[in-house]
Amino acid sequence: MAVRLAEVAAEAGVSAATASRVLNGSSRRPAEEIAERVRAAAERLGYYPNAQAQALARSSASLVGLIVHDIADPYFSTIARGVQERLSGSGIQVMLASTGRDSALELEAVRSFMSHRTDAILLAGSRGLSDDEELVVALERYQGSGGRVVMIGQPLDLAGGIHLDNRGAAAALAAELLAAGHRRFAVLAGDPALITAAERVAGFVERLAEEGIEPLLVSEGVFTRDGGHDDMSRLLEAGALDLDSGQVCVFCANDVMALGAMTAIREHGLAVPSDVAVAGFDDIPTLGDMVPSVTTVRLPLEEIGRQAADFVLSEVDETYRESVRGEPVLRESTAVRS
Amino acid sequence: MAVRLAEVAAEAGVSAATASRVLNGSSRRPAEEIAERVRAAAERLGYYPNAQAQALARSSASLVGLIVHDIADPYFSTIARGVQERLSGSGIQVMLASTGRDSALELEAVRSFMSHRTDAILLAGSRGLSDDEELVVALERYQGSGGRVVMIGQPLDLAGGIHLDNRGAAAALAAELLAAGHRRFAVLAGDPALITAAERVAGFVERLAEEGIEPLLVSEGVFTRDGGHDDMSRLLEAGALDLDSGQVCVFCANDVMALGAMTAIREHGLAVPSDVAVAGFDDIPTLGDMVPSVTTVRLPLEEIGRQAADFVLSEVDETYRESVRGEPVLRESTAVRS
């Protein structure tokens, strides 16, 4: 179908070997006069190298696999942008899999990436990964055959990657809220089976404990906007926050939960922050345009994506971990009632 | 490095041909007893087929290339999710390129996807594509060698795809706002060089004209959150909306512009919607949790992604165009001042 190297070589009156050396880089550089002829022939014929044939001959595909739970989630899509940006111009292409937190799909993606002989697999997201026997076996096999595994925001004994200090950042947020004067807290924890959610809650609660404060309650639920909305509705209906005794500051395990919670608070005729203060985590883009603007922890997601890509570009140690920390951003949603 | 088919065949005591037929699908099905032996050997050795070798032998890579301007933009990431979802389980992998509206990077992505012998290239985003001579030449060459080009949300003479009826949907939004009682309008048009932005503005303004109404002004600027913010600030500072004469309804060419504009309005001590009503376009996820909630046009982005993937799965006509329409959603931000 497409033009082959042999045709270019014939057109230029040289061997395939020479054409290959001219067109696709090599230490041996043919004479300029010949090189020129080859380039002209390639241009004339519209030649594009067959990446599959090159990969096979070179035993290297120049491919990276990126696995996320949901590419439409700003958390993951911003990381993906960072990865893309850093890899741009390197000649390495990104294969994307969005698995919807389905471990069967995740395993399928890993296997497909193995088949495609990707140089590395970047795994973003969070789950009790160590539990997933089959996935771990597949990844170990991948590593055994020279593949590189980079974890983003979740630990895995066998691989290095980017560690997000969810615990430390949540603790820092708690510290700022305490310093602002808050004393009564509640936590919308999301799904405790998600490592990310669990760590954020733990860091927050531990920091409170250092001050001798215990949250009124820690409510488990779903790690989504609707999860935050429904949890908050339930708590308010049950009167669980005892608002008559004063303002309560609610920490939500991520921003979209915080948005859902704020809407629920309003639906119950209450005000943010004077009745219920709300804080989230992630700093998703639209947060600053909310009214009131929303307190959160800012995560350098794009930078995280870039750093993950750096693991591929520069051959650092297999199990090296880069630690990234979030930074609390106090906004109007946690103003203390005067 | 990795296990090869030949080793599996040897382990099972059969030929490579037989092993191939058992493992990687074929019309010829070997005897069950032998098949079982081959499968066991593959399992024992941890065999994964080399996708590059398969692609080369089959002359088909089972790959699709997706080009977006910015994967972190919800518009594109939601489309990407739809594409992924529909392709999931089909054995087709997605190669992703996020080009940041840089036409050189876009061309590079197309060439790389051609090299990788992708079955199709899905182009999302909007620009004066027909102007880009090199891109058009490359895409035509791609089509000539059997590749399929699917345009998403932007036209290109040589290819079919998903047509977004930006013009019609913007007109429908204008109709609803008129029906609600608005009579004084302004438009934050974004960048008129972007086809998407231009069509939305045209549809909106044309519908007003049918009612004999002309907007107070159409302001050009940048198609981003900050663009909306800065445009609105400038207009308010200049007193361009003549608010003393009554409420003005401002149509922004996309949602993030609307968010920026709303923040600017508040910064100037004015209220949404009573002083200035605001409408956007796209229906990005957090819009419903805003206060006031924001009027917009809902686009079925995920469905658009799925349909684009369908172009690849089912071999429809090369230039077939599926038209998708957005639906106006009136919310609090455009309530008429009573």
Added chain:
DNA sequence: CTGAAAGCGCTTACAG
């Protein structure tokens, strides 16, 4: 039903 062999389109030691 099974296998030997050619072929997919490149790259790269190895000779010349």
Added chain:
DNA sequence: CTGAAAGCGCTTACAG
């Protein structure tokens, strides 16, 4: 510097 040839790991007519 240039070219003939083997090899990358599969698939698939073609024989048997």
